[in-house]
Amino acid sequence: MNRATLNLWVGFFVLLGFLAFLMLAFKVGNLNLDGSGGTYEVVAHFDNIGQLKERAPVRSSGVLVGRVHSVRFDTLHYNAEVHMAIDTQYHFPVDSSVSVLTSGILGEQYVGLDAGGDDKMLKNGDEIKLTQGAMVLERLIGQFLFNKAQEGGTDKTSTDKGAP
Amino acid sequence: MIHQVEIRDLNFGYGEQLVLKGINLTVPKGSLVAIMGLSGCGKTTLLRLMGGQLLARQGSVRVAGQELNHMNEAQLYAMRRRVGVLFQFGALFTDLSVFDNVAFQMREHTRLPESMIRDLTLMKLNAVGLRGVQSLMPAELSGGMARRVALARATALDPALILYDEPFTGLDPISLGAIGRLIRQLNDALGATSVLVTHDVQESMKIVDYIYFVSDGVIVAQGTPEEIHASALPFVHQFVWGEADGPLPFHYPGPTLKMDFGDERGQA
Amino acid sequence: MRGAWGHGLRTVGDTTLSIVGRIGAVVLFLGQILRHSGTSFRRFGLVIREVYFAGVQSLIIILVSGLFVGMVLGLQGFETLQSYGSSESVGVLVALSLMRELGPVVSALLFASRAGSAITAEIGLMKATEQLSAMEMMAVNPLARVVAPRFWGGVISLPLLAVLFAAMGILGGFLVTVVMLGVDSGAFWSQMQAAVDFHHDILNGMIKSLVFGVAVSAIATFEGYEAPPTAEGVSGATTRTVVSSSLAILALDLLLTAFMMKGWN
Known part of the structure; x- marks a missing residue:
């Protein structure tokens, strides 16, 4: 493995990692909102x-x-x-x-x-x-139940004007 | 007499166990000195002490007149730039090509332009006869070729001191002879000083100026190859002539045979 | 009886101490790496090389796994949400799961087993074959020349891989739910955008994967550097890298999640 090929691969690897990071930050996360x-x-x-x-x-x-x-x-x-x-x-x-x-x-x-x-x-x-x-x-x-009960109560004791 | 390496009353150990005991050793400038002994006797440890990778417990290790024990890390690294080491099996960087291996120190330690590094590297590779393999990877080399590339790398910055750790291990006779000759040639051509740690008696006797024998962490014998060859010391004789039994027993110390085979009376 | 209890307790104590000791050793080692990182930044080519081995070479497994995980999330989410009549929210479910948890965690786990183990094995073998010693003797510090670039290569690679994993996952979720199951495309994206927050979800996910990257890379280089210089030593270290990294990732995830949740409410 000569030096230039090796550096090329490493460069490719680092770039790939950064792209993945950017994808995670913007596409998956919400960096544009409160990250800034x-x-x-x-x-x-x-x-x-x-x-x-x-x-x-x-x-x-x-x-x-x-x-x-x-x-x-x-x-x-x-x-x-x-x-x-x-x-x-x-x-x-x-x-x-x-x-x-x-x-x-x-x-x-x-x-x-x-x-x-x-x-x-x-x-x-x-x-x-x-x-x-x-x-x-x-x-x-x-x-809800209280209201229902009250409704029922008002029907029965409509003359009492609601006093218990 | 100026000494490139000077070791005085050195003690060193891992943990409780002392590996080297009271070593005294000098390597004069320009010479090629071998340290011999059995595997595991502390030879490689001695080499690492000279390179400052290990520090002595007691005694002194001086390289080019400087005491290693008193150096800080920066001074140690500065000293090492003047030292080349050939490791056992070469220890080439497996992820770099042959060319990059040899050029490694030039790129790390000098600001030479790439074109000059290229010329120097090719010269070094040419000196070991391997200019043709510059673009191969270490895994594609044979053992002997790898050792020669490592030699080119060890001498890349024209060191003043070259340390060889078992340079002959695992080589075929032809590569072995080639490496031996190269070690001598490089030493003389660079005006360097070399220390060779090995257990290969026959090959090193042909090239070295002086030999130290280490056994059990102690220097047991020393002399020129002729003196060693003629030596009557039982240990040296056993080592040089490769005898299975002698002062160094064939059997590892342990319980007697009788005891291991369950003969209780052997104990009683 | 008492002996068995004592033995059991002792084992628990020993294990705890050894785990704590190991964590401490890794942290100290991390400090060493940071102290010797100057070379990595002066000669960035060294790091780029490691980004290639750790990052680019993990790309395929990360992208494919991300796609599959996103698709499964989409299917499962759709099943469940449909019974509440809110299948459009499946986008939210997919995106939030991926951004907050699955993206950082799963990509870190994959990274530990794919790249972390490779780093450990490589450094361990370099040590076993005396390459690190040789380097030291050439007056080059292996921490600066070998360990730190691999560490930084990992730290840079993992967040990028996690982002790609999440992006692929969302794409997978989109394919399954919108293209195959007929969820409305507009609702899918708009609900997602309304629910996913840049700071709380995306940035926190990135912080997680950065922390995981530091942890995995430190463990992987530590295990390699401290591996016993034998074949079994290196293979054991490789296994330990995967096991300890995975545990570290999950434990750190729990801590970080708890910490970040606290910031929400």
Whole structure:
């Protein structure tokens, strides 16, 4: 094996490795989103975040616009404090609202971001005030049953005006 | 008289066991000296001490007037550049071609241009008559050719001291004669000093200036080839004439034959 | 009874001590290699040569294994996910398994048995045939000239091989699920992209394979350099390289995974 052929092979090998790395970074991973560091952070408080995890997607109209950066419990307000990193190429009004949603029935949970109508835009460190926590199945069912019972109750005691 | 190698009251051992005991030995500049003895008597150890691969426990080893025991690693490596070693079976680098093997030290230690390295390497290979195999790999050479290539490599930087570890082992008579002649020629042509460790009496007697006999870690006899040939010492006589039994017993020391065959009375 | 217990305990103690001692020896040897690495970088040709033997020559086995592993992952994932009606997520499963675990670990295991054993055998034979002694006597330090280039060749090769393994695996998964089983191609890639994170999955996988590369190369060169200079000595050292490297890879993987997971939550 002479030196030139050997170097050629090694060069080919290294190039191949780099191409594979680029493919992984751009085609498989999401380097173009938060790998570049071009994000700004906003915070929101939820009364319940369900199964929301760090790095869960933040979507607006179904498009990925950012990721959940960290989740912690706020001991001052006794609710969940969620920090989100939003891609700098997307701007949202300050009166936008966020809610914890589920993709599909058994899918992962994500943050849905609905744009508001204000002229001022969210900046790094701002808080989104309008929030809607996760739906918890047990509570939904409980509420449904309660409503049903109330409906039944109203039919029977319509003259009582709802007093127990 | 200037001595290339001078060993004084040397003791050396692996672990508890002393392998060399009270060795005194001088190799004058320009001479070719053989160290002879049976396999395992400490000859190769002695050679490694001269190359600084092992350090003496007691006594001194001086090469070109410098005490090896006091050298640091850098000084040791500097000393080794002036020493060529031919290892048993050659020890050619199996991943390099014959040419690259001989050129190895020039590339490692000098900043000579590649064209000059080429000329020097071919000269060295020519001196051992193997210019034609320069592009072969060591695995493609016969034992004798490999030994000659190793000789060319050992002398590549024109060393002042050349150490040979069993250069004749496993060679056919023709290669053996060729190597022997080359060793003498190279020594004289380079103005070098050579130390030959061997158990091949007949071949080395033809070429060397002086012989040391080592047995059990002690020098038991020394002299010029003529003196050794005429020696009446029983050990030397047995060694030179290749007798099976003599002062060195044919049987390895152990229990008596009777005891090994279960004759209890032998013990009682 | 007491004798048997004592003997058993002693064996456990001896084994533990010898394992700890060996790890220590490898770490010290690694320090030696690093101290003698100057030559490798001044004469990078020496390292390139070893990248050829360790990397290029392992290319075929890595690419083929990667393809097969990806295909199997695709098949198994599809089977399982289909029963939940989310067979499009198979891309996520294939990519995450390959990036986080299988890519670094399996390629390191293959590398240890293909290239690591070859490095041990080569250095061991060079020692047995006195080539290392000869080199030392030519005033060339074998650690700098023989060991360090092989070490760095391995350290450079393994991350590249791991990336290629993962890329081939994803390709294999794509072939099986999208081309053969009819999963939607767009969903396959988009779900994968939404789930795979550059830092947490891809870079962490690379860090793993870099650590494995250092471990395998250090073990392989150590075993070769310390091999008893006989035929049995070299063959024993080769076996030890494969066994200890594999154990080291799996143990380090556990440590690194635990460490990286901690960074996630």
